[in-house]
Amino acid sequence: MSSIATAERYHQPHAASVFRAGKMGIWWFLASEIMVFGGLIGSYLLFRWASAGAWSEMAHHVNIVIGSINTFVLLTSSLTMVMAHAAIEDENRGRARLYLGLTVLLGMMFMGFKAFEYAGEIAQGFTPLAGTFWSFYYLMTGLHGLHVLVGIIANFALWVMAVRGNLWPNVHQRVEYSGLYWHFVDVVWIFLFPLLYLSY
Amino acid sequence: MATWFPKNISTYGADIDAMFWLIFYIVGVGFIISEAVILYAIFRHRKRDGRRAAFLNGEKMSEFAWVLVPTAIVFVLDLGIDFAGSSAWHKVKGEAPPTDIHVIVTGKQFNWNFTYPGPDAKFGTDDDLTIENELHVPINKPVRLVIKSDDVIHSFFVPTLRLKQDAVPGREIPAWFEATATGEYEIACAELCGYGHYTMRGFLFVHSSEDYANWLAERWPTS
Amino acid sequence: MTAHAASEIMHEEKLSFWRKYVFSVDHKVIGKQYLFLSLFMALVGGALAYLLRWQIAWPETAVPGAGWIPEPTAFGGIIPPEFYNAIVTMHGTIMVFFVAMPLLLGALGNFLLPLMLGARDMAFPRLNMMSFWTIFLASLVLLSSFFVPQGAAAAGWTGYAPLSADATYSGVQWGQTLWILALALEFTSFLMGGINFLTTTITMRAPGMSMFRLPIMVWMQIIAAIVFMLSVGPLIAGAVMLLVDQTAGTGFFMPQRGGDPLLWQHLFWFFGHPEVYVVLLPGIGAILEIMPVFARKPIFGYRPIVYSTIVAAALSFIVWAHHMFISGMNFKLVMPFSITTILISVPFTIIVLAMIATLWKGALRFPSPMLFAVGTLAVFIIGGITGIFLGSAPADIFLHDTSFVVAHFHYTLFSSVIFGGFAGLYFWYPKMFGRMLNETLGKIHFWFTLIFFNLVFTPMFLVGLGGQMRRIYNPTQYDFLKPQQPINEFITIAAIILFLGQIPFIINFFWSMFKGRVAENNPWQANTLEWSAPSPPPHGNFLTAPAVYRGPYVYSAPEMQEDWAPQNQPA
Ligand code: HEA
Ligand code: HEA
Ligand code: CUA
Ligand SMILES: [Cu+2]
Numbered sequence: 001m002s003s004i005a006t007a008e009r010y011h012q013p014h015a016a017s018v019f020r021a022g023k024m025g026i027w028w029f030l031a032s033e034i035m036v037f038g039g040l041i042g043s044y045l046l047f048r049w050a051s052a053g054a055w056s057e058m059a060h061h062v063n064i065v066i067g068s069i070n071t072f073v074l075l076t077s078s079l080t081m082v083m084a085h086a087a088i089e090d091e092n093r094g095r096a097r098l099y100l101g102l103t104v105l106l107g108m109m110f111m112g113f114k115a116f117e118y119a120g121e122i123a124q125g126f127t128p129l130a131g132t133f134w135s136f137y138y139l140m141t142g143l144h145g146l147h148v149l150v151g152i153i154a155n156f157a158l159w160v161m162a163v164r165g166n167l168w169p170n171v172h173q174r175v176e177y178s179g180l181y182w183h184f185v186d187v188v189w190i191f192l193f194p195l196l197y198l199s200y
Numbered sequence: 201m202a203t204w205f206p207k208n209i210s211t212y213g214a215d216i217d218a219m220f221w222l223i224f225y226i227v228g229v230g231f232i233i234s235e236a237v238i239l240y241a242i243f244r245h246r247k248r249d250g251r252r253a254a255f256l257n258g259e260k261m262s263e264f265a266w267v268l269v270p271t272a273i274v275f276v277l278d279l280g281i282d283f284a285g286s287s288a289w290h291k292v293k294g295e296a297p298p299t300d301i302h303v304i305v306t307g308k309q310f311n312w313n314f315t316y317p318g319p320d321a322k323f324g325t326d327d328d329l330t331i332e333n334e335l336h337v338p339i340n341k342p343v344r345l346v347i348k349s350d351d352v353i354h355s356f357f358v359p360t361l362r363l364k365q366d367a368v369p370g371r372e373i374p375a376w377f378e379a380t381a382t383g384e385y386e387i388a389c390a391e392l393c394g395y396g397h398y399t400m401r402g403f404l405f406v407h408s409s410e411d412y413a414n415w416l417a418e419r420w421p422t423s
Numbered sequence: 424m425t426a427h428a429a430s431e432i433m434h435e436e437k438l439s440f441w442r443k444y445v446f447s448v449d450h451k452v453i454g455k456q457y458l459f460l461s462l463f464m465a466l467v468g469g470a471l472a473y474l475l476r477w478q479i480a481w482p483e484t485a486v487p488g489a490g491w492i493p494e495p496t497a498f499g500g501i502i503p504p505e506f507y508n509a510i511v512t513m514h515g516t517i518m519v520f521f522v523a524m525p526l527l528l529g530a531l532g533n534f535l536l537p538l539m540l541g542a543r544d545m546a547f548p549r550l551n552m553m554s555f556w557t558i559f560l561a562s563l564v565l566l567s568s569f570f571v572p573q574g575a576a577a578a579g580w581t582g583y584a585p586l587s588a589d590a591t592y593s594g595v596q597w598g599q600t601l602w603i604l605a606l607a608l609e610f611t612s613f614l615m616g617g618i619n620f621l622t623t624t625i626t627m628r629a630p631g632m633s634m635f636r637l638p639i640m641v642w643m644q645i646i647a648a649i650v651f652m653l654s655v656g657p658l659i660a661g662a663v664m665l666l667v668d669q670t671a672g673t674g675f676f677m678p679q680r681g682g683d684p685l686l687w688q689h690l691f692w693f694f695g696h697p698e699v700y701v702v703l704l705p706g707i708g709a710i711l712e713i714m715p716v717f718a719r720k721p722i723f724g725y726r727p728i729v730y731s732t733i734v735a736a737a738l739s740f741i742v743w744a745h746h747m748f749i750s751g752m753n754f755k756l757v758m759p760f761s762i763t764t765i766l767i768s769v770p771f772t773i774i775v776l777a778m779i780a781t782l783w784k785g786a787l788r789f790p791s792p793m794l795f796a797v798g799t800l801a802v803f804i805i806g807g808i809t810g811i812f813l814g815s816a817p818a819d820i821f822l823h824d825t826s827f828v829v830a831h832f833h834y835t836l837f838s839s840v841i842f843g844g845f846a847g848l849y850f851w852y853p854k855m856f857g858r859m860l861n862e863t864l865g866k867i868h869f870w871f872t873l874i875f876f877n878l879v880f881t882p883m884f885l886v887g888l889g890g891q892m893r894r895i896y897n898p899t900q901y902d903f904l905k906p907q908q909p910i911n912e913f914i915t916i917a918a919i920i921l922f923l924g925q926i927p928f929i930i931n932f933f934w935s936m937f938k939g940r941v942a943e944n945n946p947w948q949a950n951t952l953e954w955s956a957p958s959p960p961p962h963g964n965f966l967t968a969p970a971v972y973r974g975p976y977v978y979s980a981p982e983m984q985e986d987w988a989p990q991n992q993p994a
Pocket of ligand 2: 468475476
């Protein structure tokens, strides 16, 4: 039977050589993360449409200046992350250390600004209980902040390994994985920023 | 099985029941045919000495047509169910017929409150009257309801009317019905709403026109 | 790779007890851990079913054997309404999240995937181990909620807000919070598992194992994993919102604080409907592996089944509002959802008919795995077609939240999870434990389960048509339900026998593990790769790295002498 003949044809594995398991895993992980933030953003949008006036009034009280600075900080950190990855590929250990360190610092800067911003808002009485907009604001930025924190820790660990010199030769691809994650965190912020700060 | 449904006393109840029976006959046929084929195969296609299983892998279109043709039929029947359903749905949940009988139904743990606007036909005035767990309506007249909740989600369920509508806090959900038989019927809560969910029982009184007038006169004696 | 696998096997001897059986990274050990967890939870869920069935049949009488439950949870075996709601909630939660998923994906998926692919293990063995210990923790959290003040969660397995969001409504504070935590942990566990399933399937297939030579079980597992992954995200977000509503006082789902209760329902069902297919597909996958083996026939329409499954999986993302037809959502959006729901029967018709055609003109034998497989199919059809009634919005006005729904979803869930799960267990037990299950006990178990399952749940359709609501503590409160009470009693008696009917299985399961007939590598003469490994396979699975030369279902091909051709047999 001809169908058997086709079935007998020997296929080469297209597997291992094309995809690296680790990278694949990170992508699947990010796909599920996208759905978490997607659900959150979707809910936020539904509320926004439903309660036109009241929300934009509340949205006026977020701190656009700090928000913008933080956007800049996070974008820059994505850049340094890319540089770190490039340095790893070139096996330039000095530059890898430098850029990993910078990425960590920028991440911490972002968190610092964010904390300052929270403090200011809470001082004005805009706590998470001050209305649904604020509940969403704290939930979305808070969850994002947690992700930034995780990224900082991961990059810091890589930086320590880079300083000690044991990032090479076996685990240097972790910088790429961490980078993918870090860019994702950045992209989430790119969505949150206009939604929370610019849409009144 | 026809007797298993509670008696129907609403104008649209028959449409809902008809939907059920339409689907019942369609899927019933599908059910009997598919189970019958399974049974046939179980008994007739057992392993026997000297007989080899047929090598059918469905890769030839002529073979797979045995699946595709029934599937196409199912597809067409599905569309039929959808069309029939659409008109029934709009009849029940769509625009209510005009009427002068309006009642606000409020679910709260664990009672149904029915608010009548009184003679001035306006809610929010002094002559409003709220009755616990009793809904009084006249026969053969559309009744418009606004369904609300004070606390959690309840579901206003009158089996004989084939009427079910969730009561959601923060929303005012319209509903309507027209009863076709007088009598006393039970109202239930169909959505889990706490430990007293099962006690959230009320009564629907469908009166003849005269009785309803009397009831009104009793409740609002001054007018 | 061969050398590697061999060294791995030698290495195995040196592992400590803890590393070998408890914190093992071997996918087979992890799969068994999932199996034991799910069977234990099935016992708990079944016991809860017993309690709730007794209460429905003989309301407010002492449940035999429940006298030990301390006050104020129960009173000398008499269940109060608060506890009844907790029982229903925990029964549903346990059965769906702690039986169905760990059994079908955790146990069968973990055990089979690498073996069927011809891989040595999962792509991320340590992540795999973590996923098990995460669900283990989740189970502890969930079970512990029975013992906290005010008892376990009592807002239904769907946890509708605001009832679930504020303890003043439900009377349950801690239980409700622990319920959310347990679910969040469970979701995390299966996200980790899903990443592993997908990555393993894509990157670790044996040479020659193209996507369309995959055993269909693998397809079902990875489609289920993708569906889970893409649907659970919004509910994770929702769970966080519910958690802060409960504990911090925000109002995402509380109207008086500016929130919307229906948002929870949308988030829950956007996940909830795909979720029921997550626990359906692996069950279907299991019986599709079993049928060709005992029919000695190829699967009829392998590719159409795969395509139909993908279509059904995609459609499952746009039907969720069929759980909300009368929730007060925009009534004009209802019909579109009703249409997509009913159309989902099209891909399922293809799948079901293809299964039937696989039996057609086979050389059928009926050892217990096959009995359960055919039982799954026969029972699932009833579950599927009753879904059509519910999918029709006008019919659902009456049927929603009645026992009709309960009967529908037991016909679907029980078929895929319990029948399908048992089919899989009976089939792969020899591979898992190296011994055969006892056939006689298996047959007794099957007939008890089949007969009494139907006696429990067919009358439940009738009770539902009579109007009996779900989650009702005492149906005799209502006059219109009183005449049906004898049926409720009948159902309960049947349910008790159904439960007792599981005893032959429990005996068989443990007895055969030690005393059963030693299994050959390939006791069923099946084609897929797992049967070419030793029974049970050692750490590293295959003694020589397998290569694949053909599809998995070449049975009774006309030009062959034998009526089967293993995937790894050179042409
Ligand atoms: C494994 C689980 C599973 C599966 C597979 C299904 C499958 C389906 N379900 Fe079910 N469902 C649940 C589990 C499942 N369901 C659960 C748990 C609930 C309740 C949740 C709760 O509220 O607690 C529920 C509730 C539920 C509702 C909400 C009811 C309500 O609350 O009011 C609806 C409504 O549309 C529905 C519809 C369907 C449909 C159309 C299918 C379809 O996929 C079925 C398709 C299959 C077939 C159609 C059979 C094969 C075809 C043939 C044999 C050919 C003949 C067919 C025809 C002629 C049409 N289900
Ligand atoms: C997979 C899912 C599943 C399974 C298998 C079952 C099994 C059973 N269910 Fe359940 N049920 C649900 C999922 C499930 N249920 C869900 C989701 C709900 C909705 C909850 C809600 O409304 O919130 C529900 C609700 C529900 C209700 C409605 C309650 C109400 O609305 O008031 C009823 C009533 O009769 C019921 C009864 C039963 C019975 C009698 C069984 C019997 O079949 C049980 C038989 C016993 C077993 C199957 C266990 C056997 C044990 C083993 C096999 C272990 C062997 C162990 C070793 C080897 C160690 N269930
Ligand atoms: Cu009110 Cu249930
Ligand atoms: Cu559904």
